[in-house]
Amino acid sequence: MIYIIRRLLIEMDYKPGEGFRVDYELESEAEDKFLDVHPFISIKEEGSCILVCLISEGDFLEFDDKNLVVAIASSFRKCSTYTPEMDKNTSLILAVQKNKNASLSIEKQRRIEDDPYYFKKYVLLYSKNELSELKGYVKDGQNILELIKHYIYNKENFNKYKEHPDNNQLYxxxxxxxxxxxxxxMDFSNSNELFDVNKHFEEKFEAKHTKKQREGVEELIKLVSQFPEDDLQSIDKLIAFSSSLKSVLSEGEIN
Structure with missing residues (x-):
């Protein structure tokens, strides 16, 4: 994956900087582990930098994300690539190959990306099969950025994904x-529509349910959000919520 990201960043006028290594601890490991960090510095925008790290899903789930980000920031400031302008213009990309704990990885991904401190953080989750599909699509000597844009702009590819999302790993x-x-x-000004996966599922909900049903679901969500945290664990409450949701989807009214 680092090879693909490296080529992409170079195509977008970023040059590789001096890499560095960060040590981190895992409770399950007797010895400290390390993470190689690959900086890429913008040729056109002074002070703009992207840090890229590859990490296994197991280590990703186990490490203390706040401590690791602090360690990356501290080590980054000591390397020759760093300039003070980069403090506010650096993004961190953690590339994580998914294995068996995809749902847990997604939960941690959201937590890391929502954290406002140190860097703008992005977690790129991908499977071994997805990476294999991507490598098959990207040939040596081809411009990866143009291939990506061409693929996403192609409405036929999106339609295939809509029909069989689990079988379209390349998309x-x-x-x-x-x-x-x-x-x-990404410029969609010349496209008829923005091929947004979330929008697609929203449209499917709109088509399937009436306005009255949607309003009922929204009201239910508001009611559940008002439950005290400990009360939400109540079996009676959860059963009542489940029953009400079923009623809303069939009739549009709350019990």
């Missing part, structure tokens, strides 16, 4: 790359 990893590498330029 999944390409759209993931386009959102997790923050500098990839």
């Amino acid at each position: 999944s990893i390409i759209t993931n790359l386009s959102t997790k590498i923050p500098i990839i330029p």
